[in-house]
Amino acid sequence: MPRAIVLDPGDTVATLIDPARTGEAATLAGARSGTVTLSADVPFGHKIALADIPAGADILKYGQVIGRATAAIPAGAHVHVHNVEALRARGDVSGRAA
Amino acid sequence: MSGATFLGYGRPDGSVGVRNHVAVVSVMDNCNPVTRKVAEAVAGTIPVTTLFVRGQLGRDLDITLDTLAGLARNPNVAAVLLIGLEAAMTEALAKRIRPSGKTVASVVIQQVGGTINAIAEGTRAAARLVREASRQRRADFPLSKLVIGVECGGSDTTSGLASNPAIGVVADRVAAAGGSVIISETSEFFGAEHLFAERARSPKVKAQFLEAVQGFEREIMAHGIDLRGSNPTPDNILGGLTTIEEKALGAMAKAGKSPLVGVLAYGEAPREAGLNFMATPAPAVESLTALAAGGCQICLFSTGVGNPIGSVVSTTIKVSGNRNTVDFFADNVDFDVTGVLERGEPLAEVGGRLGDYMLSVASGELTTSEVLDVRETCISRFLPSM
Numbered sequence: 001m002p003r004a005i006v007l008d009p010g011d012t013v014a015t016l017i018d019p020a021r022t023g024e025a026a027t028l029a030g031a032r033s034g035t036v037t038l039s040a041d042v043p044f045g046h047k048i049a050l051a052d053i054p055a056g057a058d059i060l061k062y063g064q065v066i067g068r069a070t071a072a073i074p075a076g077a078h079v080h081v082h083n084v085e086a087l088r089a090r091g092d093v094s095g096r097a098a
Numbered sequence: 099m100s101g102a103t104f105l106g107y108g109r110p111d112g113s114v115g116v117r118n119h120v121a122v123v124s125v126m127d128n129c130n131p132v133t134r135k136v137a138e139a140v141a142g143t144i145p146v147t148t149l150f151v152r153g154q155l156g157r158d159l160d161i162t163l164d165t166l167a168g169l170a171r172n173p174n175v176a177a178v179l180l181i182g183l184e185a186a187m188t189e190a191l192a193k194r195i196r197p198s199g200k201t202v203a204s205v206v207i208q209q210v211g212g213t214i215n216a217i218a219e220g221t222r223a224a225a226r227l228v229r230e231a232s233r234q235r236r237a238d239f240p241l242s243k244l245v246i247g248v249e250c251g252g253s254d255t256t257s258g259l260a261s262n263p264a265i266g267v268v269a270d271r272v273a274a275a276g277g278s279v280i281i282s283e284t285s286e287f288f289g290a291e292h293l294f295a296e297r298a299r300s301p302k303v304k305a306q307f308l309e310a311v312q313g314f315e316r317e318i319m320a321h322g323i324d325l326r327g328s329n330p331t332p333d334n335i336l337g338g339l340t341t342i343e344e345k346a347l348g349a350m351a352k353a354g355k356s357p358l359v360g361v362l363a364y365g366e367a368p369r370e371a372g373l374n375f376m377a378t379p380a381p382a383v384e385s386l387t388a389l390a391a392g393g394c395q396i397c398l399f400s401t402g403v404g405n406p407i408g409s410v411v412s413t414t415i416k417v418s419g420n421r422n423t424v425d426f427f428a429d430n431v432d433f434d435v436t437g438v439l440e441r442g443e444p445l446a447e448v449g450g451r452l453g454d455y456m457l458s459v460a461s462g463e464l465t466t467s468e469v470l471d472v473r474e475t476c477i478s479r480f481l482p483s484m
Contacts, residue, residue, distance in 0.1 A: 067344070089318045092322065
């Protein structure tokens, strides 16, 4: 069974430390226990959503904000550049506070 | 590693080298061909090159000369041979190296009559300096004599979970023993600087650190730049890193948990022992060059998806916690910390072993970037040439 690490109890994502395929249940370790069923193939080292994340919500890892969801992300989905954007050093978005 | 010592080379200024190189140093870009030929001809030398100096002005010239001088003053360098085009700039650089007390010889290409004579004279001078340097013996020195740089390149999510925290354990031990640690790469604090700033020993250091990071972000914003075009890099993203904030929160772990005692400019040496931050660009070669100029004898370099590069002057140790990289990219990995994620090995134990390995390297064990000569120098520019 693929394993996924949660770094802080408040995190909304887990990091896979094994590759995982659609339909597999990833075993959570670290700050959370239990399993999350994947809705996509996700490579080693990539992140999955621990619960449904609404569009526009902060993404939390290390107990800190690492970005914002650009689309609704269902539990078990791959969380990456296709559905999360950085908030810092975004000179392309004028006038937006960090 | 507690109470441990390493076998190093004592220098006239009280610093201690972990290597005994003779540095052949280009005074400017047009000297590099002679520098490389001399360094190829004489075993025991390293080439220290620069792509500029000619045409540089003001602060930009000062940073380049100070960085070149810092590389030459690095304790890993026993003696220096400058390769210059003309006498004035050669002397300007020599003057910045002499306070170290080490021998500074020079060959001026215009004065010796061109390339062939410069290579011949440089080769003779370098040969003499290497034979002299080889008379020195290693002796026991305490950890307090170490200045280590902590760097990451080709990062992925394992960097923040395994290799960076393992390096952080070593960083804390060096700092606790009275040595120095330098963390760099200004933009790789975006999203983590609020946590790191809390470790500043004084309000002044905290303000200096925050200004270095947030001032740089303001500059990026003022140029209308979207950092996502550059950082995380395409290989970082393949490795699972999604945003600069995620990368920064993992990168910070390299610095352990010690208090932040100082904020340094590009290539500047620590004024005080302990954990220092140096403002540098994020790319590894530019950052390693600055760390080496700041006096780091060793750089602990964490890699996730695999970045082979090392510093010419500062012995570079590649650490990875990614099983695929440790297996597939093995030629360029010095230390395997995959046990952290694969077997849940405690970071204190893994970091302890990494510290012991670092002391063996400090005492003479060679690293992959040294034996394969995967080493490069790049001094950052801050203004255009005129």
